[in-house]
Amino acid sequence: MTAYIIKRVLAVIPILIFVGVVTFSLVHIAPGDAANIMAGDYAGPDDVKLIRKELGLDKPVMQQFVEWVGRTIRGDLGSSIFSGISVIDLVRTRIGATLSLTITGGILAVLLGIPLGVIAAWKAGSFIDRFVQIWAAAGISIPGFWLGFIMIWAFSVNLRWFPVIGYVPPTESITDWIRHITLPTILLGINGSAIIVRMTRAALLEVFREDYIRTARSKGLAESAILFRHALRSGAIPIITVIGFLAAALITGTVVTETVFTIPGLGRLVAETVQTRDFPIVQSLLMLLATVYVFVNLIVDISYVVLDPRVRL
Template sequence: MLSYVLRRLAIAIPTLLLVSILVFSLLKFLPGDPAIALAGEERDPAVIEYLRQKYSLDQPLYVQYGKWLAGIVQGDFGLSIRTRLPIGEMIAQKLPVTIQLSVMAMILATLIGIPAGIIAALKRGTAADYGVSIIGLAGLSVPSFWLGIMLILLFAVTLGWFPSGGYVAFIDSPLDNLRHTLLPSLVLGTAAAAIVMRHTRSAMLQVLKQDYVRTARAKGLKERIVVVRHVLRNSLVPVVTMSTLHLGELLSGAVLTEQVFGIPGFGKMIVDGVFSRDYAVVQAVVLCSAALFLLMNLLADIAYVILSPRLRG
């Protein structure tokens, strides 16, 4: 197992380095000059030149990249041009918010998707199967921003059960934290639940055809025992790995949902950075998102090996 993890890390580290090069290089081609944007409306040439020297904007790209990467290795992401705050502190404040939303979304997706997939597989070709499949297709097709707006209109404006936006830290008020995060988590979890359902159904249909399932039934075991011990257990292998990967996607892709609900998470942080041309913030957020996705990919590989011992070695 250790050798397998080390091999995966040997692949992940160069991948992350390549991502850092791409992120740093592509952002330099965006229109606009951060020094001019930071200089204010007066745009004094002396101030602009000072800012370029201060943030190394007057040096070659490879020098800028080297300094930026050296700082990241030491845990220093630099200062935000817009807020003058250390980017590492901003990430430490914003990232837990997005992690909470993503984890809650995957929990909801698992609680909804796996039972729905089981029903669809066991009732293949029936009205229940078609109904679950149609609902799953709808969950994949509905835009997240539209669903978020509809949930706000229904549960916040009309019924008044939940707040329309904002965020309260869990340590300040656990109940208010849940009330502010449940709707956005449901929005994020809707498409994830549809994906989990479809993978669960597909995996169970494949396992149901296996010889050991027919043997278990021939021995006279109850259908519930056959489904839980033999079918579901073996079907969860691809579902668990897929869910881990999708969690990585949620961590790096909750931009629209956080904007709709006004949640100060990772997604809102990168949007604010783009609009204010705060390239250092954008670079840090994208790089952290890539690192989180690679981490989830590594965890998915490890989970797959744990659940499938035949792959060890």
């Protein structure tokens, strides 16, 4: 068991190196650079060259990469090309909003997704199952930005239940915090719950066909004991796995959600800085988000051991 966990933890290192290479390459493969944008529409090629030299963009790509890696390892994540604000400061001011959204959205997705999936599987083919399936299909296929605007239009503009834009940290006012994050949380929760519903339902339906469920019935166990003790634990691995994917869905979801609800979080920061080719920030943010994702999935991997004795090899 310990050997398995150590193996998993060590496996994170090559993954992060790979993520670093990909992140750096993507930013440099993308057309256009900060120098072009900074110079503006009327600048001549010489102006652009000058700016590029100032930013260090004229050096060979390999050299830029090595320098970037060196700085990152030393903890210097760089600063914005445009404003000069350090990435660490930017992240510090914006991470609260993003954490609020992803954590509440994730919890809502799990709290909706698992019970709905369980009910759908248990009552497969029934009216409830149909309803849950439609819910899941809608949650997956309806674009977040569209649903977000509909929600703003209905609940903020017409009903005036919630503010239209912005974010207030909980340290300032708990009630305002709740009012600001309710709609974005629901938006993230609906989208996230859809994949969990589908996986839970599919995993349980598969488990219900297993011989050991028949054995459990033949022992005279009540349906609830069969469902929670035998079926749900056996089907837990695919469900937990999809919760790992949910972390990715939530991270990408915040980009859209924070943009729609004009919330100053990391997601919107990614969107803005990608548009302006502000690489130091884009690179560091992508690295940060990827690291979070890798570690969430590390936790998922380790939870397998706890849930399924067969993994303890």
